[in-house]
Amino acid sequence: MSTGSSSARMSGGPRSQDLRTRVDGGAGLERRARATVRLDGIDHRLLAALAEDARMPNNALAARVGIAPSTCLTRVRRLRDEGVIRGFHADVDPALAGRPLQAIIAVRMQGAARSHLPAFARELARLPGVLDVYLIGGAHDFFVHVTAPDSDVLNDFVIENLSANPGVALTETNLIFQHTRGGWY
Structure with missing residues (x-):
């Protein structure tokens, strides 16, 4: 999962709001609360793989982590719903896009x-x-x-x-x- 100047965001689900303390009453700035989501080794491997390549198809992600595709899909969906995965972003090279x-x-x-x-x-x-x-x-x-x-x-x-x-x-x-x-x- 990488960041850049162009992004397509997928918002966290309703539960993710429980994990954030809004600095400005819900207007954009947020601070993470001390509560964290329980993650196991599989979750951490999923996050590492997605951080490297967020466009990896579910079946390839599942194979890389060593779990069934249906389990992979469920776990990634839970990570999004819990707010652990905040979005998937295009990493745009500003210089190649005319802004060096x-x-x-x-x-x-x-x-x-x-x-x-x-x-x-x-x-x-x-x-x-x-x-x-x-x-x-x-x-x-x-x-x-x-x-x-x-x-x-x-x-x-x-x-x-x-x-x-x-x-x-x-x-x-x-x-x-x-x-x-x-x-x-």
């Missing part, structure tokens, strides 16, 4: 704007070129991962969407020279 410049923009908000963090995060996530928005602790409030076709477009993005916003106190743009995706599992 990537940056992480650190954003610090004005003190009075802190009550609007969830709304601001949703607003940022909808902007063209934004891959991810992270609400963080520390000196900054957000890290925003963006792509752009060139430095002029990146500059315009920062000025028009961040610096011009009266709630934004500071931005710091860090260019990404190389990116190596880790295997989380």
